[in-house]
Amino acid sequence: MNTLFDPTVHRRQLSRAAAARAALAIHAAASPLRQHYHFMPPAGWLNDPNGCIYYNGMHHLFYQHNPYAPTWAAMHWGHAASRDMLHWEHLPPALAPSNELDDDPRGGCFSGSAVQLPNSTLALIYTAVNGSKANPVTQCAALSKDGTHFHKLMQNPIVAQLPPNVPCDLRDPKVLRQGKFWYMVLGASLGGSARQGGDGGALLYRSSDLLNWEFRGVFAQSHGRFGTMWECPDLFPLGNKWVLTFSPMLCKAAAAVYWVGEMDFEAPRFIPQADGLLDFGGEYYASQSYLAPGGRRIAMAWQNGWDWMPWWKSFGPTAQQGWCGCMALPRELYLDAAGCLAVKPITELETLRLSPVCAEQTVFGTQEVRLPCPTPSCCELELCFSLNGGTTRRIMVDLRIAQGQCTRIVLDLEAEELLFDRSRADGGLCNANRRAPLHTSGGELRLRVFCDTISVELFIEESRIAMSNLIYPGESFPYISLHADQGQPQVRYTCWPLRACM
Numbered sequence: 001m002n003t004l005f006d007p008t009v010h011r012r013q014l015s016r017a018a019a020a021r022a023a024l025a026i027h028a029a030a031s032p033l034r035q036h037y038h039f040m041p042p043a044g045w046l047n048d049p050n051g052c053i054y055y056n057g058m059h060h061l062f063y064q065h066n067p068y069a070p071t072w073a074a075m076h077w078g079h080a081a082s083r084d085m086l087h088w089e090h091l092p093p094a095l096a097p098s099n100e101l102d103d104d105p106r107g108g109c110f111s112g113s114a115v116q117l118p119n120s121t122l123a124l125i126y127t128a129v130n131g132s133k134a135n136p137v138t139q140c141a142a143l144s145k146d147g148t149h150f151h152k153l154m155q156n157p158i159v160a161q162l163p164p165n166v167p168c169d170l171r172d173p174k175v176l177r178q179g180k181f182w183y184m185v186l187g188a189s190l191g192g193s194a195r196q197g198g199d200g201g202a203l204l205y206r207s208s209d210l211l212n213w214e215f216r217g218v219f220a221q222s223h224g225r226f227g228t229m230w231e232c233p234d235l236f237p238l239g240n241k242w243v244l245t246f247s248p249m250l251c252k253a254a255a256a257v258y259w260v261g262e263m264d265f266e267a268p269r270f271i272p273q274a275d276g277l278l279d280f281g282g283e284y285y286a287s288q289s290y291l292a293p294g295g296r297r298i299a300m301a302w303q304n305g306w307d308w309m310p311w312w313k314s315f316g317p318t319a320q321q322g323w324c325g326c327m328a329l330p331r332e333l334y335l336d337a338a339g340c341l342a343v344k345p346i347t348e349l350e351t352l353r354l355s356p357v358c359a360e361q362t363v364f365g366t367q368e369v370r371l372p373c374p375t376p377s378c379c380e381l382e383l384c385f386s387l388n389g390g391t392t393r394r395i396m397v398d399l400r401i402a403q404g405q406c407t408r409i410v411l412d413l414e415a416e417e418l419l420f421d422r423s424r425a426d427g428g429l430c431n432a433n434r435r436a437p438l439h440t441s442g443g444e445l446r447l448r449v450f451c452d453t454i455s456v457e458l459f460i461e462e463s464r465i466a467m468s469n470l471i472y473p474g475e476s477f478p479y480i481s482l483h484a485d486q487g488q489p490q491v492r493y494t495c496w497p498l499r500a501c502m
């Protein structure tokens with residue numbers, strides 16, 4: 001039977017998915033590795049954020065999801081809504097594989113985006129993947145009147161063909177409105193596959209009704225610099241510029257890239273004027289942005305990544321506890337004075353702060369100084385270092401300290417580099433060390449660190465550093481420790497235990 005036109009099949013698949021997830025959630029609820037304030041699913045697998053949108057007074061977050069097991073398979077769309085991007089209500093899965101376009105176990109409803117139609121309908125646009133059949137990859141849509149229950153369009157697929165020079169990899173539609181048209185940005189591997197001979201790029205389609213799409217062309221391409229396939233491209237205006245972000249496959253140097261420049265929708269062509277990394281950590285992938293009230297451009301991203309997932313086969317320690325995958329903290333994007341993309345954690349995070357523990361100007365040196373950190377796995381730390389004229393070359397900040405374990409942040413002022421050293425973080429469960437260029441203007445350096453059960457996210461806004469990393473330590477001692485290679489730097493320290501909200 002042709003399941004494409006039978007909405008009851010989709011409804012049945014969604015009910016099955018919800019029931020299976022509820023059963024698994026009993027196991028996941030008791031997981032000692034649960035995050036306290038980083039978004040995670042009730043149970044099962046999570047990867048990319050999808051369909052991020054502010055709709056009917058709520059932030060909506062959809063995500064790549066396997067509700068049946070904490071491993072990647074048969075992609076569904078999970079769904080949650082929030083008033084503050086921190087306290088999320090888990091809603092029933094929004095999309096499930098249910099027809100011949102998407103019902104392959106190695107396929108499903110892959111990543112995509114959401115738009116609100118003039119009549120307030122919420123539309124999800126996604127890639128349907130069915131690797132085993134004649135139509136392996138198509139772009140499809142689903143609609144909802146209430147923002148919770150979605151039916152797949154009878155007209156699917158809305159983009160059925162692969163364009164010239166794209167043999168197989170075409171996915172992750174990001175739809176945006178510009179002037180009188182809808183535009184769809186798709187990630188692709190040009191001239192070959194992502195695994196063989198391909199070059200990453202972004203394609204543009206145009207439509208006036210969201211149903212009929214015209215291929216306009218390749219508007220940005222890697223040319224060997226940024227990987228073989230661009231996953232989850234995003235295109236959005238920021239200040240008086242356009243920003244393109246994407247996650248390149250098989251690109252050792254980068255997992256989340258941004259370009260800032262001009263966008264010519266007619267040509268179509270993106271003219272880059274600056275580029276860089278959205279995040280310097282090991283775990284930040286598939287960023288997707290949306291417009292929040294007040295004109296804020298918010299980005300969500302998966303706090304992990306494919307190329308460096310060291311446990312590709314077992315999916316890591318949390319998978320043994322019924323879940324796998326979480327989101328990095330929501331971030332606000334802006335352009336800084338140099339015209340580069342900069343990020344800061346959303347201000348709403350301050351509402352989670354409990355009474356702080358502070359240390360006013362504390363001088364430290366080669367001897368270790370301990371500073372109190374009562375809740376090492378659920379806190380925000382702020383360290384303001386005064387560097388004026390000292391001889392210090394390296395400052396070491398040790399976190400999540402336990403017997404034989406610690407995660408170290410090295411502020412190497414001499415080499416102008418920040419090193420995130422997790423070689424002793426957890427006995428080898430996490431991935432490699434990470435580095436970021438560190439620019440100090442001499443006077444003060446303000447480091448913000450967000451610790452959750454299994455993640456450390458740090459920000460130095462003045463140096464344009466954002467870094468998202470996972471670690472799997474045991475229970476940590478209630479302090480952090482500082483020392484320097486020489487000199488006597490000073491620090492002003494605040495530790496806010498945070499209220500858990502997940």
Ligand code: FRU
Binds near residue numbers: 075286
């Ligand atoms: C990125 C990605 C997307 C794809 C999805 C499948 O992490 O590979 O390109 O749509 O995940 O889950």
